[in-house]
Amino acid sequence: MTDDISQKLSRMVLEGELAAGQQLPTEQSLAESFGVARTVVRxxxxxxxxxxxxxxxxxxxAFVAEPSARSAFRINPACFEKRQKLLEILQLRTGITSEAAGLAARSRSDADIEYMEQAYRDMESSLAEGHDGAEQLVLAERTFYRHIAEASGNQYILEFLSMLDARIDMELRSVAVKNARVTEWSAEVLVEHQAVLDAIRDQNEDAASQAVRHHYTYAAQRLADRADLADT
Structure with missing residues (x-):
């Protein structure tokens, strides 16, 4: 929460919503506005x-500093640590989800395909909303791959991926949403998901597995390439 609030306040300063020389609202006022504890705001x-x-x-x-008095821009080291954790989770789930897609291609039902298609359409509509749809994009992508895990028929795969998603929710949700906004926000990435859906629909096990591996490998690379970017 502290990461989120500091990013929001930074954005308000850098975009001029809080002008140079302006006094910040009180901690209590900001806490009520953001719906967090005063300690988070502090x-x-x-x-x-x-x-x-x-x-x-x-x-x-506290007052907004004059631009000429501001120190050189720095990125909080914590954001790099969180990205590294997210990267490791992406690497871990590559093989598991790839196997799930192959199994799903073999055993999927028409109903499974309908669920996947709906999740894919949700990803499309999230992109159409602009960056305000980043959280919806993360949820829609998660739902898409959960349906694939369900279609695999392997309960342990489903439970394992659910565990990873829960870990992200507990520790890395904000960085996952920010990463979706920065690196996963393109029609090209959507094509990667489309390839997975097409292969499962066609019941092509090898193509489904490779399409998933392709997506997660490139998603991990896109995340790793953000080493010089701030979480804004």
């Missing part, structure tokens, strides 16, 4: 001070 403001976006005035409060 830590987020502390990060903005560290990055030179905010100045503290003893006994008065």
């Amino acid at each position: 830590e987020a403001i502390s990060r903005l001070k560290h990055d030179g976006l905010v100045d503290s005035r003893q006994g008065v409060g």
Whole structure:
């Protein structure tokens, strides 16, 4: 939550919503506005001070720093650590989901295909919404691959992938959404999912497995290539 709030406040400063010299709202006001505890807001403001976006005035409060006084832009090392964890999960699920797709191509029903097609359409509509649909895109993609796991007929695959998704929700949800917005936001990535769907629909086991492996391998590479990007 601290990551999210500090990013939101940074964006408000950098986009001019909070102007240079303007006093920040009180911690209590920001906490109520964002729906978080005051301690979260306090830590987020502390990060903005560290990055030179905010100045503290003893006994008065926090103010947006003048652009000329701001320190060089820095990226919080924590964002790199979280990306690394997400990268490791992507690498882990590559083989498991690839196997699930092959099994699904062999045993899928017409109903399974309908579920996958609906999830795919949800991914399309999320992209059409612009970056505001990033969270919906993450959910739709997760649903798409969950239906593939269900169609595989292997309960252990489904349980294992559900466990990984739960881990992301607990620790990495914000970075997963930010990554979707930055690296997975294109028609080309959607084509990767389409190839998976087509292969399963055609009951081509090898093509389904390879299409999944292709997507997750490239998704992991796109994430790794973000080494010089901020989570904005």
